Amino acid sequence: MTNLTDKNAELLLRLIGKAAQIETLKKAVFSKSLAATVNKATLTLKAIGNEKVLQLESFCSDNKAKHKNIKFEELDLLAETIESFSQINLITTAGDCEFKRSKSGNTVLLGGAKLEKLLFSENSETVKTFAKVTVGSNNKNKNYILKGDEPFLKLLEVSDKNGRVYDKKQAKFRQINRFLELIRDVEHALPATDPLRICDLCCGKSYLSFAVYHYFAVIKGRQVKMTGVDLKADVIEYCSSVAKALGFDGLEFLCGDVNLYDTIDRVNMVISLHACDTATDIVIGKAIEWQADVLLSTPCCHHDLNRRLNCEQLSFIADYSMLRQKLCDAATDALRLKLLEANGYETAALELIDPEETPKNIMLRGIRKPFFDRNGERAQRLMAEYNEIYSFLLGESK
Numbered sequence: 479m480t481n482l483t484d485k486n487a488e489l490l491l492r493l494i495g496k497a498a499q500i501e502t503l504k505k506a507v508f509s510k511s512l513a514a515t516v517n518k519a520t521l522t523l524k525a526i527g528n529e530k531v532l533q534l535e536s537f538c539s540d541n542k543a544k545h546k547n548i549k550f551e552e553l554d555l556l557a558e559t560i561e562s563f564s565q566i567n568l569i570t571t572a573g574d575c576e577f578k579r580s581k582s583g584n585t586v587l588l589g590g591a592k593l594e595k596l597l598f599s600e601n602s603e604t605v606k607t608f609a610k611v612t613v614g615s616n617n618k619n620k621n622y623i624l625k626g627d628e629p630f631l632k633l634l635e636v637s638d639k640n641g642r643v644y645d646k647k648q649a650k651f652r653q654i655n656r657f658l659e660l661i662r663d664v665e666h667a668l669p670a671t672d673p674l675r676i677c678d679l680c681c682g683k684s685y686l687s688f689a690v691y692h693y694f695a696v697i698k699g700r701q702v703k704m705t706g707v708d709l710k711a712d713v714i715e716y717c718s719s720v721a722k723a724l725g726f727d728g729l730e731f732l733c734g735d736v737n738l739y740d741t742i743d744r745v746n747m748v749i750s751l752h753a754c755d756t757a758t759d760i761v762i763g764k765a766i767e768w769q770a771d772v773l774l775s776t777p778c779c780h781h782d783l784n785r786r787l788n789c790e791q792l793s794f795i796a797d798y799s800m801l802r803q804k805l806c807d808a809a810t811d812a813l814r815l816k817l818l819e820a821n822g823y824e825t826a827a828l829e830l831i832d833p834e835e836t837p838k839n840i841m842l843r844g845i846r847k848p849f850f851d852r853n854g855e856r857a858q859r860l861m862a863e864y865n866e867i868y869s870f871l872l873g874e875s876k
């Protein structure tokens with residue numbers, strides 16, 4: 479129990495606490511101050527040593543900023559701050575809400591109930607779909623799986639010889655770290671026996687292949703057989719030489735069209751980062767064909783449906799080019815997930831990194847269900863649903 483008597487203020491405090499605890503809190507902004515000494519305040523997550531805390535930064539009327547670290551179990555200390563402001567915006571990766579206090583003292587919490595439902599959802603899968611924020615600290619890379627000083631990052635020129643990540647490579651560094659976190663989340667679905675067979679399709683310069691190989695072979699000590707495939711001969715040649723220099727014996731790179739690539743091995747995991755347009759469909763097709771245990775694919779651009787969309791009922795959206803692209807992005811990815819589902823995969827659409835960083839940040843995840851009958855009634859029903867949605871969008875059957 480807090481000493482807040484207002485139920486909206488109390489719910490806001492609970493939402494802040496929960497968002498902090500599951501690391502979805504981006505920030506809370508306190509404005510319209512009721513106190514003469516403070517103009518504004520912001521609240522963010524910070525790492526102090528091994529502990530995560532809430533850091534309140536107050537901007538005072540004497541132009542000075544004050545910082546106060548609040549432990550999660552001391553959340554009630556925020557009650558006084560909540561009572562000192564008339565507007566508080568809570569921004570999380572699961573959604574936002576806005577607290578307002580009128581001059582007469584009445585309060586509202588817009589979006590509060592919806593956010594409460596999401597953050598306190600009993601469905602752990604729902605909670606897993608919220609992107610975790612990067613918790614700032616003096617050492618920015620502290621919570622990442624990769625620290626920056628790994629030899630492959632230096633060879634790929636992501637970091638310098640001291641392990642400092644180059645500024646222009648920070649975004650890529652965050653992407654591959656987050657990708658590794660998502661891989662760590664699905665490790666339970668991979669076999670415990672070695673070798674682990676992994677394919678990175680449309681691997682390009684292969685930052686991801688090297689990172690995943692490093693994760694399993696170096697960090698986890700597993701035997702890994704991994705193949706990266708891409709159309710670009712020069713890039714493949716370069717990646718092969720880097721793998722050799724690192725002594726990554728189980729990592730090979732092949733030049734060619736992923737559509738034509740096949741392997742006699744049982745593939746455990748297919749990964750792909752930003753495979754262009756329909757190349758992502760080919761990647762997903764391969765994962766299904768091989769019945770890979772896990773698929774993790776972050777699509778790139780979505781042009782195909784945008785070109786071919788033919789749906790009168792959706793023209794009220796599609797007639798606006800900006801909205802048409804968003805509609806086609808979402809519909810393409812949803813259709814991909816439906817196809818995976820019809821082929822025996824438990825599916826999820828997750829956030830790779832902060833959408834403010836790149837719009838190409840959706841991660842499509844498929845985990846193969848071990849006892850799914852691909853010819854059974856459920857599979858047929860899901861495939862019929864897939865075909866129905868396909869015809870609805872394109873005005874033609876597949």
Ligand SMILES: C[S@@+](CC[C@H](N)C(=O)[O-])C[C@H]1O[C@@H](n2cnc3c(N)ncnc32)[C@H](O)[C@@H]1O
Pocket residue numbers: 679680681682683684685686707708709710734735736737750751752753754757760778
């Ligand atoms: C945007 S890049 C992404 C590269 C890499 N995964 C990354 O994230 O840095 C897309 C890559 O897909 C490759 N690609 C596109 N279609 C392909 C196909 N059918 N077969 C093999 N590679 C393909 C391109 O050559 C390009 O290197």
